[in-house]
Amino acid sequence: MDKLNVLLVDDHPIFLKGLVEVIQDEFHDFVIHSFSSPELAFDSAKSLKYNLAISDLDMPKMNGISLITELKILYPEILTILLTMHKEQDIMRSALVNGIDGYVLKDDVVDELVIAIEEVLKGNKYISELEVINEQDEQIEELKSLTKTELLVLKGISDNKTSKEIANDLFVSLKTIENHRNNISRKLRLKGSNSLLKFAINNKNLL
Amino acid sequence: MDKLNVLLVDDHPIFLKGLVEVIQDEFHDFVIHSFSSPELAFDSAKSLKYNLAISDLDMPKMNGISLITELKILYPEILTILLTMHKEQDIMRSALVNGIDGYVLKDDVVDELVIAIEEVLKGNKYISELEVINEQDEQIEELKSLTKTELLVLKGISDNKTSKEIANDLFVSLKTIENHRNNISRKLRLKGSNSLLKFAINNKNLL
DNA sequence: GCTAATATGAGTAAGACTACCTATTTTTTT
DNA sequence: AAAAAAATAGGTAGTCTTACTCATATTAGC
Numbered sequence: 081m082d083k084l085n086v087l088l089v090d091d092h093p094i095f096l097k098g099l100v101e102v103i104q105d106e107f108h109d110f111v112i113h114s115f116s117s118p119e120l121a122f123d124s125a126k127s128l129k130y131n132l133a134i135s136d137l138d139m140p141k142m143n144g145i146s147l148i149t150e151l152k153i154l155y156p157e158i159l160t161i162l163l164t165m166h167k168e169q170d171i172m173r174s175a176l177v178n179g180i181d182g183y184v185l186k187d188d189v190v191d192e193l194v195i196a197i198e199e200v201l202k203g204n205k206y207i208s209e210l211e212v213i214n215e216q217d218e219q220i221e222e223l224k225s226l227t228k229t230e231l232l233v234l235k236g237i238s239d240n241k242t243s244k245e246i247a248n249d250l251f252v253s254l255k256t257i258e259n260h261r262n263n264i265s266r267k268l269r270l271k272g273s274n275s276l277l278k279f280a281i282n283n284k285n286l287l
Numbered sequence: 288m289d290k291l292n293v294l295l296v297d298d299h300p301i302f303l304k305g306l307v308e309v310i311q312d313e314f315h316d317f318v319i320h321s322f323s324s325p326e327l328a329f330d331s332a333k334s335l336k337y338n339l340a341i342s343d344l345d346m347p348k349m350n351g352i353s354l355i356t357e358l359k360i361l362y363p364e365i366l367t368i369l370l371t372m373h374k375e376q377d378i379m380r381s382a383l384v385n386g387i388d389g390y391v392l393k394d395d396v397v398d399e400l401v402i403a404i405e406e407v408l409k410g411n412k413y414i415s416e417l418e419v420i421n422e423q424d425e426q427i428e429e430l431k432s433l434t435k436t437e438l439l440v441l442k443g444i445s446d447n448k449t450s451k452e453i454a455n456d457l458f459v460s461l462k463t464i465e466n467h468r469n470n471i472s473r474k475l476r477l478k479g480s481n482s483l484l485k486f487a488i489n490n491k492n493l494l
Numbered sequence: 495g496c497t498a499a500t501a502t503g504a505g506t507a508a509g510a511c512t513a514c515c516t517a518t519t520t521t522t523t524t
Numbered sequence: 525a526a527a528a529a530a531a532t533a534g535g536t537a538g539t540c541t542t543a544c545t546c547a548t549a550t551t552a553g554c
Contacts, residue, residue: 092302092393093305093397094302094305094306094309094393094397094400095299095301095302095305096305097304097305097308097309097397098300098301098302098303098304098305098306098308099301099305101304101305101308102301102304186299186301190300190301190304193301227529227530227531228530229530229531230530240485242479242480242509242510242511243510243511244509244510252531252532252533253532253533253534254533255532255533255534255535256531256532256533258510258511258512258533259531259532259533259534260531260532261511261512262511262512262513262514263530265512265513266513271512271513272449272512272539273449273511273512273539273540273541274481274484274510274511274512274540274541275512276511276512277481277484277485277511278447278484278488281485281488281489282488434499434500434501435500436500436501436502437500449539449540449541450540450541451539451540459501459502459503460502460503460504461503462502462503462504462505463501463502463503465540465541465542466501466502466503466504467501467502468541468542469541469542469543469544470500472542472543473543478542478543479509479542480509480510480511480541480542481510481511481540481541481542482542483541483542484541
């Protein structure tokens with residue numbers, strides 16, 4: 081097997097170093113060139129033909145998908161793997177649409193990345209398994225089932241308002257707000273003292 | 288100079304590998320033991336005395352501050368450096384309150400970590416982006432005026448426990464916990480419905 | 495040893511939230 | 525137009541939290 085030129089890009093220098101180690105340990109026939117920015121990586125790709133590119137998704141200025149799209153224009157046959165913190169399905173799907181061959185979650189174990197590289201080299205696609213959905217994620221899914229008014233109430237709660245204050249804000253009765261609270265709690269499967277308040281504070285960023 | 292036992296903890300295996308490389312490259316007299324979870328790290332610390340501990344802040348279950356607090360109980364003279372994505376002031380302040388010696392942002396360049404280690408070994412404190420830290424937020428300052436038991440109660444509240452549950456945990460009367468809550472609220476100048484709960488959740492990372 | 499701080503526990507009252515109900519009006523969907 | 529969903533509001537009971545007061549035993553500091 082010939083030597084393969086491998087392009088490695090991550091803006092976190094320490095992570096990048098770990099990445100080089102992990103990959104070189106496993107694939108002795110790789111000639112790895114690592115870069116801490118997509119711009120430097122792309123510059124290098126202008127003068128050196130790469131067979132495989134492995135890039136972080138979230139980087140300043142140019143993101144991983146843009147970089148890989150550019151690289152594909154230069155070398156249409158280049159194989160590509162994206163590394164990311166995101167486990168969202170739509171980003172993954174978007175990655176595949178953009179001609180990415182592999183998609184690996186950053187906090188997965190080393191084995192996962194190795195398998196991904198092997199599969200991609202064989203010509204297959206590889207996508208990290210979706211994380212098991214936990215309780216919290218389920219609840220966030222349920223957020224979509226809330227009505228406009230319920231979301232308004234939840235927003236009020238997350239803004240440290242009492243039911244009485246929210247009632248005054250919305251010009252309705254305290255009892256109406258209490259009913260909304262109950263309905264929200266039922267939809268989100270929340271039980272017990274102040275569980276709704278806790279949820280609202282912890283998910284303030286979503287509201 | 289004697290060999291130094293260094294404990295390294297990060298739940299991202301690839302980053303952890305990079306970390307080992309970077310540190311070993313620079314400090315040849317370090318005997319580095321790396322772990323992917325605070326629990327494993329702490330178990331190891333029970334049978335081996337470490338001189339320096341470098342840990343990620345955000346990890347599942349036990350966080351970096353808790354780990355380092357526990358390690359300090361075992362080895363009061365241990366030097367400690369926290370790695371984190373967060374540049375928030377309150378977390379940094381909390382780190383300092385908890386006796387952490389160094390605080391380095393994960394995406395900083397390698398040199399920064401090396402400098403941090405060198406400074407901490409000299410007995411100095413090292414904090415990334417010093418200028419961010421300034422004394423504001425009186426409430427968080429007032430945290431220092433809380434007694435041990437009051438902090439325990441506050442921790443319980445931030446862990447979503449009711450007064451009744453905390454009372455059971457600590458084998459005291461519900462009334463005692465209610466009194467502690469009142470004393471805490473007075474010290475932190477908190478007033479109104481569930482203000483203590485809101486404070487506890489919002490400052491969970493400090494407790 | 496004396497004093498202050500801490501931890502413990504109780505009494506009482508009020509306010510807030512939860513957890514069920516039922517019911518009417520308004521809006522949206524089919 | 526009929527049916528479904530959403531918003532409104534009230535009842536009742538129970539739990540939890542806040543906000544005071546007071547009291548006592550233990551611990552820590554001077």
